[in-house]
Amino acid sequence: MLDLRRLAAASLFVGLIAPSSAGSAPAQTEDELRADVAVLTGPGTEGRAVGSPGAALARRYLISELEALGAAPLPDARELGLPFGFLAQVDDLGSSLTAGGHKRFGGDQVRAFAFSETGEARGELLFAGFGIRVPENSEVRYDSYAGQDVRDRVAVVLEGAPAEAEDGTLATLRRHASLRAKAAAARDRGAAGLVVLSEREAFDPEDRTAPGFDIAAPGSQGVVTVRIDRAAGERLLAGSGLTLEGARRELDRGDPGEARLLPGFATLTVSLDRVRASGANVAALLPAADGRLAPPWIAIGAHYDHLGMGGASSLNPHGGAPAVHPGADDNASGTAAVLAVARAVAASPLDRPLLVAFWSGEESGLLGSNAFVSDRIRPEDVAAYVNLDMVGRLRENRLTVQAMGSASVWPSIVERANVPGGFDLALSDDPWLPTDSSAFNAAGIPTLNLFTGTHPDYHRPSDTPDRLNYPGLARVARFAGLVARRVAAIDPPPEFLRVERAAADTPARASMSVYTGTIPEYATEIEGLLLGGVMEGGPAEKAGLRKGDVIVEFGGAAILTIYDYMGALEAVRIGEPVTVTFLRDGERHTVTLVPTARP
Amino acid sequence: MLGSLLSGLHFSLINMFVSSRRRAGPGRGGARAALPAVLPVVLVLALSPAGFAGPASSGSAGPAGGPPGVRPNGEDGEPDESRFLTRIRRLTVEGRRAGEGYFSPDGREMVFQSERAPGNPFFQIYLMSLETGDVRRVSPGQGKTTCAFIRPGSGDILFASTHHDPHAVQKQKDEIAFRESGRERRYEWDYDPTMDIFVEERGAGTLAQLTDAEGYDAEGSYSPDGAWIVFTSNRDMFERKLEGREARLAEVDPSYFAEIYRMRADGSGEERLTEVPGYDGGPFFFPDGSRIVWRRFSEDGLIADIWTARPDGSDPRQVTDFGAMSWAPYVHPSLEYILFASNKLGFSNFEVYMVDVAGEKEPVRITTTAGFDGLPVPTPDGRGLSWTSTRHGGEGGQIYLADWDHEAALAALGAAPAR
Structure with a gap:
């Protein structure tokens, strides 16, 4: 077993002075890391997609390794595996559209969107160009519905935005051309339903998945919305003097055109199945040096899930055909490194108990870590959380350490850990990261994230175990262990510092300078905007809003x-x-909020 | 890591709803902008080494301007620093800036200065274990300090400090108030006349005062046998009556009067080694004790060069002649070459160089990364190099350490053209 204290004392001086032993960790750790990664990416794990048998196999391995170390379940749990539920996808159970007596579409030709309302919409068909509405305060004037009564009618719109509009205008139009924005525009005008004319020739009859699913906003957009394939679109337009190509050509240059009625009275029926699934985290406790298991704990973790056979987040260049995405760096590397820290701490405990965690559903939107933080712990149970995500590709000795701004002790701890660690550090304060540490940061817990940088194999089937830098991974694991050891020695636990998201990173948007100070909660199916919090002293707080409020109308x-x-x-x-x-x-309740400029 | 699609949404949402307290101030890090060739004293101090750790023992404390004719920042076809430096690692993280890191003779410890003491905006002295990473403060925590050095043999730690200045704490408060006002000097070294050299006696944990002359006593370092200390002092300014031009200089540039001195390790036997007008400072012994090396500013303070002499000040020899600000020299343990910093490539573009000990050949550039690189110090075994750099992009320098390819250095020096 790796003993970090002994290492720090004995082998590091040699590493410092003698180039030949360049910061090397013991070969044993390296071998263990190789073996861990091999299992996590090996046969049967199939890319470890959340809720899949492959992820379950990986989880059984992690649990058995932790049990071998004598790790204990959390106080309220009997097992190390901790299930959580999530909305996995939305399936179309058979949506249909009829227009008049003779135009009937269903089956392969119609697909409801995942954000559609379920039910039936009836009304005249109103063709409304691109179906884009730009808010009135914009310099760009564009409203596909201008001058038309949309109420209780079924709007019919093209996909996308005018391709040949002037550059400045086009950017604005595109911002309001998402399918959800079009649905909202139709809904706000009182439309009974929305039909999007797709350019696609046909939909896969085997795949009933409703498009437009977003785990961050899984709720309904409030209007019955479908898309129909190209042939169905042409037939729907037939008799109106319009063709798909003609309409697009006419509108592509940026003129919103005039909405007009199409022949036929429509009945639009949408039936959706919201498919729930469950994934599972792994969480275990290793006792402190005095045998204590009681909180506060130091937590260390990594997500063990990946993309499975591909999916929306895959960057697979080969036409998106399903293929195992092994995720060796993302994040078998971090998982193996956390196991290495657990083995070292089991042999040589810290001054506080160590909570070892492996998350699932990270790739789908931090599902596991968010569920854990909200359901399984109180924020005061965790003194600090160290996250490892993609730490297997150490190059040029460069280790990125993020979220340094989340506690004042981090610079001191990172400095001291890096003397034996020996990395060329890239440091950043920002704790708002696209990884599990964000869940802890949002709960007011100091976090630190380790990362060895992205690479061309990111989210591709080529993220394979042979491409990892195992000596580097062993050094990252040792560094993480030293950080955990040092932060565990701090009493009372380090104070959390809230870091605001830097506005400089935001896209150049006029509205970005408007500040309301609301912190939305993601991944809820609640109708409205659930507030996860409000910024201290911000407009929302001044208006009397607070965490848990659900905004249902705004301006x-x-x-x-x-x-x-x-x-x-x-x-x-x-x-x-x-x-x-x-x-x-x-x-x-109704309150008045005065937006300010971004502070 | 979370995929691009979703994270894009998350980021844009987070960006929209959460604000920034931190913002990049205009002009910060802008010190590398084009500068006029000659600048007033304070402005030059403010701008030159972009927030580097401190000029004192080897720094650019004197007035200086960009010599006419130097090349601007930019590429000059030099090979990458990786031919000499590998496995670069950052040694200091905590605090606004750090620098002046010097090794114990066994290479197991480093003493350095850092702005990290709570309530004190000035440098204090710290000792880092290079085995465990443990760090402790050596200096009292009050006042300003600079330029520590570990005594061979005993491990005593020498440094310069103003902590017995009755106004030390008030000066800290003034500096904090000044910084909070939003105005910020890049750097100002004021040659505090209350600065004296102290030594922490290892084991005893007590501080002994070695100098008490009126004037700035600092920039001290030990001989390899631990018996002698060379240091810098501008006491000359206070010891005689100044008239005319000298009196005016004393007002605007107290460093003009700084000269090299030596004394025994117990503070006895003080002896002046240099007599040339202009700032002489930053002295170190050769690793075999045979000579000392230091930097000498021209009388007008515009350029500096590396000099060596016998420990009694005799046989002075000029090693560099760049027409630039060359300073912070340190002799490699092989005695073959001297590492130093120079802005040869442009007024605010400091890089680490090396030159053969006799100065017979052209110096060879070592660092090639953007940002300030200076204050080079080799590890005692000659296989590592420590230096101060802003390469991380921060506003203050921090200490770095890398493996050093001594053979490649010798080859490059051998191939360098004769001066």
Whole structure:
């Protein structure tokens, strides 16, 4: 077993002075890391997609390794595996569209969107060009529905945005051309339903998955919405004098055109199945040097899930055909490194108990870590959390250490750990990271994330075990262990520092300078915008909003999802009061919020 | 790591709803912008080494300007630093900046200065174990300190400090208030006349005062046998009556009067080694004790060069002649070459160089990474190099350590053209 204290004392001086032993970790650790990664990426693991048998196999391995170390379950748990539920996907159970007596579409030709309302919509068919509406305060004037009564009609729109609009205009139009934005525009005009004319020739009859699924906003956009394939689109337009290509050509240059009625009275029926699934984290406790298991703990973790056979997050260049995405670096590397730290700590305990965690559902939106933080612990149980995500590709001795700003002790700890660690450090304060440490940061727990950088194999089937730098991985594991050891020695636990997200990283958008100080909660199916919190001293707090409130109207716009909220923000101005309606404990309240400039 | 699609949404959302308290101030890190060839004293100090760790024992404390004719920042076809430096690692992280790192003779410890003491905006002295990473403060925590050095044999730690200045704490508060006001000097070394040399006696943990002359006493280092200390002092300014030009210089540039001195390790037998007008400073012994090396500014303070002499000051020899600010010299344990820093490539573009001990050949550039690189110190075994750099992009220098290819260095020096 790796003993970090002994290592620090004995082998590092040699590593410092003698180039030949360049910061090497014991060969035994390296061998163990290789073996761990081999199992995690090996036969049967199939890319470890959340909720899959492959992930279950990897999880059984992790649990058995931890049990071999004598690790204990969490106080309220009997087992190391901790299941969590999530909305896995939305399936179309057979949506259909009829227009008049003779135009009937179903089966392969119609697909409801995952964000569609379920049910039936009836009304005249209104063709509304691209179906884009730009908020009125924008310099760009564009409203596909201008001058038309949309109420109780079924809107029919093209996909995308005018391709040949002027550059400045096009950027604005594209921002409002997402399918969800089009659905919101139709809904806000009172449309009964929305039909999107797809350029696709046909839909796969085997695949009933509803498109447009987003785990971060899995709720309904509030209007029955489908897309129909190309042939169905042409037939729908037939008799109106329009063709798909003709309509597109006419509108591509940027003129919104005039909405017009199509022949036929429509009936649009959508039936969806919201498929729930479960994944599981692994969490275990190793006792402190005095045998204590009681919190506060030092936590260390890594996500063990990956992309399975591909999917939306895959960057697989080979036409997206299903292929095992082994995720050796992402994140068998971090998983193996956390196991290495657990083995070392089991042999030589820390001053606090160590919570060892392996997350699932990270790749789908931090599902496992978010569920764990909200359901399994109190924030005060965890003194600090160290995350390892993609740590197997050490190059040029460069280790990225992120979230340094989340506690004032990190610079001191990282400095001391890096003397034996020996990395050329790239440091950043920002704790708002696309990895599991964000769940802890949001809960007010100091975090630190280790990362050896991205690479061309990221999220591709080529992220294979043979491409890992195992000596480097062993050094990262040792460094992580030293950080855990040092932060465990700090009493009382380190104080959390809230770091605001740097505005400099945001895309150049006029609305980005408007600040409301709301912190939305993601991945909820609640209708409205659930607040995970409000910024201290921000406009939302001043307006009386607080964590747990659900915003349902903002500046007159209905808010069903976070996309609606983003759209509504586009329409507000700094200093101009906005009426906000929200639900608190089931009661409806209305307050006035004054947006400020981003501080 | 979370995939691109989702994380894109998360980021844009987070960006929209959460604000920034931190913002990059305009002009910060902008010190590398084009500069006029000659600048007023304070401005030059403010701008030159972009927030580097401290000029004192080897620094650019004197007034200086960009000599006409130097090349601007930029590429000059030099090979990459990886031919000499590998496995670069960052040694200091905590605090606004750190620098002046010097090894114990066994290479197991490093003493350095860092701005990290709570409530004190100035450098304090710290000792780092290069085995465990443990760090402890050596200096009292009050006032300003600079330029520590570990005594061979005993492990005593020498440094310069103003902690017995009755105004030390007030000066700290003034500096904090000044920084909080939003104005910020890049660097100002004021040659505090209350600065004296102290030594922490290892084991005893007590501080002994070695100098008490009026004036700035600092930049001290030990001989390899631990018996002698060479240091810098501008006491000359206080010891005689100044008239005319000298009196005016004393007002604007107290470093003009700085000269090299030596004394025994117990502070006795003080002796002045240099007599040339202009700032002489940053002296170190050769690893065999045979000579000393230091940097000498021209009388007008515009350029500096590396000099060596016998420990009694006799036989002075000029080693570099760049027409630039060449400073912070340290002799490699092989006695073959001297490592130093120079802005030969442009006024604010300091890089680490080396030159053969006799200065017979052209110096060879070592560092090639953007940012300030200076204050080079080889490890005692000659196989490592430590230096101070802003290569991480921060505003303050931090200490780095790398493996050093001595053979490649000898080959490059051998291939260098004659001066």
